[in-house]
Amino acid sequence: MPELPEVETTRCGIAPYLVGRRIARVIVRNARLRHPVSPLLVREAPGQILQSVDRRGKYLLLRCPKGSVIIHLGMSGSLRVLPADVPPERHDHVDIVLDNGHMLRLRDPRRFGSVVWTRQDALQHALLCDLGPEPLSDGFNGDHLYRRSRGRRLAVKQFIMDHHIVTGVGNIYASEALFLAGIHPAREAGRIAPERYERLAAGIRQVLEQAIAQGGTTLRDFYNGEGKPGYFQQQLKVYGRAGQPCASCGRAVVQTRQGQRSSFYCPVCQR
DNA sequence: CCCAAGACCTGGCGGC
DNA sequence: TGCCGCCAGGTCTTGG
Incomplete structure (x- = not known):
């Protein structure tokens, strides 16, 4: 589904609801995405403050003091910010619940997307470190x-x-x-x-x-x-x-x- | 290293 | 209506 413009549109839509909020808990209903969702996400992300929502290529980076959540939407993934009590539907695989009664919910029927927790700087992660330049940056010509x-x-x-x-x-x-x-x-x-x-x-x-x-x-x-x-x-x-x-x-x-x-x-x- | 093909998944559509 | 094959916005892995 999403190429760079769709990921950027998503980023702009969700960032205002996320930045500055604390992650209350993470719910993983189906960990079998493109890369298996690590149990460390559920263990280590709660309590973290979301400092920024950035994009690198088609990846979204939710940056926290002690790590980052790296999200890729694959072919069919989408993210929504919803009240935390909205019941999940089919293909709603991951919720990142915030401390203000809202949550970020990933829906991905084909499960080609991924949600990765990393303690390193996100840009150093193996998925990101070898990417080419951003097409909208000065480094691209x-x-x-x-x-x-x-x-x-x-x-x-x-x-x-x-x-x-x-x-x-x-x-x-x-x-x-x-x-x-x-x-x-x-x-x-x-x-x-x-x-x-x-x-x-x-x-x-x-x-x-x-x-x-x-x-x-x-x-x-x-x-x-x-x-x-x-x-x-x-x-x-x-x-x-x-x-x-x-x-x-x-x-x-x-x-x-x-x-x-x-x-x-x-x-x-x-x- | 380079390249093409396969792998991973579900859902919607057109054709019979 | 039902089944079948094909198609779909991605990218990692494999084998030549």
């Missing part, structure tokens, strides 16, 4: 993509979806960014010129910023911390638009398969 792509023969779409190259670009926004840059998704990453990577970096930045401004993309089941959907799906140029006319040239958008994921592109505008 076309030169970075160009240098990292030399010698690589995989398709550029799969290259930019690797979060060790750049974080937060998932299947929707990869197709959209390549459209904005006029680059064919199947082009070999190592055979793209620096100027085109500059356009691609700009396209990634643009699509992510616009999606955040629209509250993310809701295809079926994304809702922010307050239960509201995003609106960026109305701005999608190619994703999910197979057979429909390209907004720029009118030719039908093509759907293909790359690395077991769907890709969408305009065969005229993207080379």
